[in-house]
Every structure is written in structure tokens, then in C-alpha cells.
Amino acid sequence: MVADAVKAGAILFVAALVQVTVLNRLQILGGGPDLLLLALVGVSLLRGSLFGAAGGFCAGLVVDTADLGTLGLTSLVLTVAGYWIGRYGETTGRDRVHAPFVSVAVVTVLASFGELVLHFMIGDQVSARLVLLDALFPSILLNLALTAPVYALCRRLLRPPELAELSTEVRLLG
Amino acid sequence: MGILVLLSIALLTVYFRESTGGPLHRTQGVGAAILRPFEVGVERIARPFRDVYGYFHGLAVARSQNGRLRAEAEHYRQLYIQNANALHDFIQLKKILHYEEGPSFPTDYSPVNTRVIAGPPSQFEQQVVVSAGSNQGIHRYDPVVTPAGLVGDVTKVFSNVARVTLLTDDQSAVGAMNLHGASGLVRHGASPEGTLILDQVTKDQVVYRGDRVLTQGSLAGGLPSIYPRGIPIGTVTHVGQSDVGLYKDIQVSPFVDFSSLESLIVLVPKVRSAQLP
Numbered sequence: 101m102v103a104d105a106v107k108a109g110a111i112l113f114v115a116a117l118v119q120v121t122v123l124n125r126l127q128i129l130g131g132g133p134d135l136l137l138l139a140l141v142g143v144s145l146l147r148g149s150l151f152g153a154a155g156g157f158c159a160g161l162v163v164d165t166a167d168l169g170t171l172g173l174t175s176l177v178l179t180v181a182g183y184w185i186g187r188y189g190e191t192t193g194r195d196r197v198h199a200p201f202v203s204v205a206v207v208t209v210l211a212s213f214g215e216l217v218l219h220f221m222i223g224d225q226v227s228a229r230l231v232l233l234d235a236l237f238p239s240i241l242l243n244l245a246l247t248a249p250v251y252a253l254c255r256r257l258l259r260p261p262e263l264a265e266l267s268t269e270v271r272l273l274g
Numbered sequence: 275m276g277i278l279v280l281l282s283i284a285l286l287t288v289y290f291r292e293s294t295g296g297p298l299h300r301t302q303g304v305g306a307a308i309l310r311p312f313e314v315g316v317e318r319i320a321r322p323f324r325d326v327y328g329y330f331h332g333l334a335v336a337r338s339q340n341g342r343l344r345a346e347a348e349h350y351r352q353l354y355i356q357n358a359n360a361l362h363d364f365i366q367l368k369k370i371l372h373y374e375e376g377p378s379f380p381t382d383y384s385p386v387n388t389r390v391i392a393g394p395p396s397q398f399e400q401q402v403v404v405s406a407g408s409n410q411g412i413h414r415y416d417p418v419v420t421p422a423g424l425v426g427d428v429t430k431v432f433s434n435v436a437r438v439t440l441l442t443d444d445q446s447a448v449g450a451m452n453l454h455g456a457s458g459l460v461r462h463g464a465s466p467e468g469t470l471i472l473d474q475v476t477k478d479q480v481v482y483r484g485d486r487v488l489t490q491g492s493l494a495g496g497l498p499s500i501y502p503r504g505i506p507i508g509t510v511t512h513v514g515q516s517d518v519g520l521y522k523d524i525q526v527s528p529f530v531d532f533s534s535l536e537s538l539i540v541l542v543p544k545v546r547s548a549q550l551p
Contacts, residue, residue: 114316121313122320124393127533153275157282165305166313167395168403168430168437171298172285174395179282183275219398222290225444231397 107257108143108151112159115139120166131238133246136163137211140182141203141247142254149186156182170222177214181207200251201244208240294430303432310405310435313391328534379502383417383541386410390535391435400443400462404538407434415500417541423506423529424448424489425538436540441470441507442532449490449499450507454480457490460507460526470508472524477515479522485510487526502541
């Protein structure tokens with residue numbers, strides 16, 4: 101458990117730093133890849149909602165601190181995203197081949213929408229057209245293109261849990 | 275999960291409401307200082323890959339650029355001769371008139387050359403973080419440039435890092451003029467390619483396609499302009515006007531490539547006169 105937490109933390113920390121220092125400057129077809137989101141998908145799918153939420157929160161804090169942004173904003177978005185992906189993995193999608201791709205596509209849309217709403221709520225001037233129309237589609241494509249290698253790396257570093265270790269939170273009643 | 279969400283909302287609320295000297299801002303400054311070596315390390319590791327990409331990208335566009343640059347060089351050679359003549363006259367006339375003026379660019383500013391260690395965090399915020407701060411004499415609102423032209427201004431300062439809000443951010447606006455005397459405000463455009471607009475230029479003012487746009491450096495709204503006069507901003511790429519609009523519709527293509535900022539120059543005034551809020 102502790103070793104897993106350290107590994108997941110290291111993956112997310114490195115992903116957050118690479119995102120902030122390198123990938124945030126990349127503009128391809130108007131969008132950009134989100135390595136942190138991809139790493140979060142990998143960690144959450146392989147280790148569940150608790151790891152997802154906690155990892156998302158901490159990674160968000162690193163991002164907000166490193167780029168001197170509004171503290172808590174990225175944390176909030178990534179906490180919810182990590183939890184949702186973790187629950188998806190625990191309940192339905194963990195062993196399915198398409199699970200990382202579905203998670204990445206859905207969470208890219210939801211994270212963009214969530215960030216848009218939060219920026220709007222704190223009074224930033226935001227362009228919904230720029231984010232949801234111009235940048236979203238290329239970002240989804242780029243994230244999907246990187247999903248397989250990033251997920252494979254996460255899977256290699258975080259061994260998938262054995263059947264006996266899987267969450268028992270979903271129980272059949274009656 | 276609920277606790278983490280509540281914690282995030284609490285952080286967001288407190289950070290948003292407190293002043294820039296508040297405890298969360300100070301903690302963020304300490305955190306940024308701790309993360310700085312890691313960011314510099316990652317940036318250095320990524321640099322060779324970025325250089326390789328830049329090399330091949332440069333090769334791909336070199337042929338088309340070559341012809342255009344040759345024509346431009348010829349044009350500027352002629353322009354240089356005319357300008358050298360005009361500058362000589364200008365200096366002579368200023369001496370005769372005993373003309374007094376405010377701080378001028380770049381002689382009244384000390385440059386602080388610094389590396390960009392974090393790019394724009396999202397589509398919403400066009401801001402970068404540089405690896406120099408108050409220890410290097412940087413203050414809030416200090417103008418930031420590259421050799422190509424204006425980049426933006428410093429909006430947050432800690433001891434060894436500072437945040438620079440780019441000209442392409444929604445919150446940025448710069449008093450600007452062209453060489454025919456037309457003045458207005460340069461702000462971000464709606465297009466994602468980084469085009470700017472020159473706003474509030476009345477229809478009676480003269481603006482042509484191809485005009486160079488510079489910072490105006492004059493007072494606006496009772497506040498001193500944070501940008502000295504004469505910093506290049508960009509070239510006018512489109513001029514239009516409608517019957518119902520009060521102002522001209524002017525698009526400006528910036529000289530600075532905001533998508534590939536690696537090093538910036540913060541202009542620190544040699545003498546700080548006015549204190550901005």
C-alpha cells in the first residue's frame with residue numbers, strides 16, 4: 101500500500117512537472133496534450149477511487165503552486181476527475197481494453213468544462229468557444245494518441261491488483 | 275473524496291479572497307521556490323528534444339522564409355538610411371527645444387534576463403513563470419519583453435520566481451500607437467492563433483495594413499502607463515470599419531511568438547517614480 105502510494109505519487113509528481121514546464125507550451129492544432137490527466141487516469145484505473153482522488157488533489161496542488169495559479173482550482177478538478185475514473189475502474193472498466201481510452205476522452209471533456217465553470221465563477225474572462233470548440237477536439241485527439249504508452253507505463257510501474265485485492269465496495273444484495 | 279473536495283473549495287475561496295501577502299500566497303511562494311529546481315531540471319532534460327524539434331521545424335519552413343527575408347532585408351536597408359537621417363534631425367531638434375520626457379526605453383531600464391520555467395497553465399490563463407523574482411529587483415507591473423517586442427508584465431512576484439501575464443491574456447491591455455499618430459488599446463483577439471486587436475481607434479484616425487504598432491507610454495485613466503513608450507508590439511494585418519461601430523476593427527499580428535517563449539527580459543526601471551496600486 102505504502103509502496104504503491106510512493107510510486108503513484110512519483111508518477112503524478114513527474115507528470116505534473118513535465119506538464120507545467122514542457123507540455124503547457126506546446127500548441128498542436130490549437131490544443132495540447134495533458135500528460136497529468138493521462139497519468140491520473142492510469143493511477144486511478146489501476147489503484148481505484150481513493151488513490152485517484154488523493155492523487156488528483158496532490159497533483160493539482162503541485163500544478164497550482166508551480167505555475168503560481170489560483171490555489172485549489174486544479175486540485176478541485178483533478179480530485180473529482182480522479183475519483184470518477186477510479187470508480188469507473190472499480191465498478192465496470194478496469195479489465196476492459198477500451199477503459200483508459202473511454203476514461204481519457206470523457207475526463208478531458210469534463211475537466212475542460214469544469215475548469216471553464218470554475219474560472220467563470222472566480223471572475224476570469226473566459227472564452228467558451230476557444231476552450232470547448234477550438235481547443236477541445238485537438239486536445240482529445242492528442243490525449244487519446246498518448247493514452248496507450250502512458251497507461252502501459254503506469255501499468256508497468258503499478259502492478260494491477262490481484263483478484264483478491266480488488267475493492268469489495270460493490271456488493272450484490274439479496 | 276468529499277473531504278478533499280471541501281478542502282479544495284476552502285483553498286480556492288481563501289486564496290481568492292486574501293491579499294497577495296496572505297498566508298496562502300506566502301505558502302505558495304515557498305512551494306514554488308521548492309519546486310523551482312525540479313522545474314529547471316525537467317526543462318533542461320526536455321531542452322535537447324525541443325531543440326531537435328525546432329531544428330527540423332526550422333528546416334521545413336526555411337525555403338519559404340528565405341525569399342521573404344531577402345526582400346525584407348532590402349526594404350529595411352533603404353528604411354535604415356532614411357531613419358538614420360531622421361534620427362539625426364530628431365536629436366538636433368530635441369536639443370534646440372530643450373524637450374523634457376519621461377523614462378525612455380531601453381536606456382532608463384536595467385534588463386533582467388531570465389528563463390521561462392513554466393508555460394501557460396491552461397487556455398484560460400496566458401501566464402508564464404520565470405526564474406527571477408524580487409531578489410533580482412523585479413517588482414509587480416514591471417514590463418517584460420523579448421528582443422522581438424513586448425510580451426506582457428509581471429503580475430506576481432516571490433523571492434526567486436515571478437509570474438508574467440502575457441499580452442494575449444484576457445486581463446491584459448496596452449496603450450498603443452502607430453507611426454501616423456493613431457492610438458488605441460492593444461488587447462487579445464478572439465482567435466486562438468494569438469492575434470491581437472487594436473481597439474478604441476476612432477474612425478478619423480489613420481491606420482494602414484502593415485503599420486508597426488508600438489507602446490504609447492502615456493497616461494490612461496488617471497494611472498501612469500506601466501510600459502515605456504516605443505516598445506514594438508506587432509504589425510497591423512487587417513483594418514476595417516462598419517457603419518454602426520464607433521471604432522475601427524484592427525487586427526495586429528504580434529512580433530513575439532507567444533507559443534515558444536523560452537527566455538524573457540524583465541525591464542527593471544533604474545528609478546522607480548510612481549507607485550502603482
